[in-house]
Amino acid sequence: GQQVMQIPQYQHVQEGEDFTTYCNSSTTLSNIQWYKQRPGGHPVFLIQLVKSGEVKKQKRLTFQFGEAKKNSSLHITATQTTDVGTYFCAGVPGNKLVFGAGTILRVKS
Amino acid sequence: DAGVIQSPRHEVTEMGQEVTLRCKPISGHNSLFWYRQTMMRGLELLIYFNNNVPIDDSGMPEDRFSAKMPNASFSTLKIQPSEPRDSAVYFCASSFRVFEAFFGQGTRLTVV
Numbered sequence: 001g002q003q004v005m006q007i008p009q010y011q012h013v014q015e016g017e018d019f020t021t022y023c024n025s026s027t028t029l030s031n032i033q034w035y036k037q038r039p040g041g042h043p044v045f046l047i048q049l050v051k052s053g054e055v056k057k058q059k060r061l062t063f064q065f066g067e068a069k070k071n072s073s074l075h076i077t078a079t080q081t082t083d084v085g086t087y088f089c090a091g092v093p094g095n096k097l098v099f100g101a102g103t104i105l106r107v108k109s
Numbered sequence: 110d111a112g113v114i115q116s117p118r119h120e121v122t123e124m125g126q127e128v129t130l131r132c133k134p135i136s137g138h139n140s141l142f143w144y145r146q147t148m149m150r151g152l153e154l155l156i157y158f159n160n161n162v163p164i165d166d167s168g169m170p171e172d173r174f175s176a177k178m179p180n181a182s183f184s185t186l187k188i189q190p191s192e193p194r195d196s197a198v199y200f201c202a203s204s205f206r207v208f209e210a211f212f213g214q215g216t217r218l219t220v221v
Binding site for chain 2: 097
């Protein structure tokens with residue numbers, strides 16, 4: 001079936017280090033969305049990318065959508081303890097929202 | 110708007126019992142999703158409704174699971190009979206088409 005693969009599964013960084021999570025789809029996506037889930041919470045929408053090659057920034061977060069609209073990345077510059085949580089990408093192949101497995105980010109202070 | 114409302118927040122039930130999870134989506138949203146989250150399997154899409162019609166239920170694990178959306182403001186996910194392996198957090202999410210999904214707080218189900 002349609003799958004959205006996300007790596008790494010888990011990353012533990014020192015506060016101040018950078019962090020990147022990658023998302024790949026087996027099919028072309030009409031758009032890709034990123035969500036953050038804090039421990040014990042629910043996924044919260046961060047951003048949506050629609051155009052091929054699109055890059056968007058939110059403060060220390062940079063989101064990219066690949067030229068072929070099959071992959072995406074989220075990069076956090078200089079992580080802070082408030083960045084901890086699980087980051088999910090969600091692809092739209094067709095008309096449903098399919099989530100990647102998520103990357104768990106832990107930040108050591 | 111209060112957001113997506115799910116009930117109950119926690120449910121503990123015995124194996125074999127029927128469990129019904131409820132969801133009230135955000136008014137105006139025409140897409141509704143039910144997800145199940147476990148450590149082992151992550152966030153799995155169970156079923157997707159568009160304009161109250163089930164579009165894709167390929168993620169529903171087996172016949173013990175059923176979902177309904179009788180109107181635009183209410184949906185249920187039913188498990189009958191429940192089994193310990195159904196223990197998970199069940200999320201309902203709604204969106205306008207498939208843009209920006211808003212999630213409920215989730216229902217933590219424990220089947221003993």
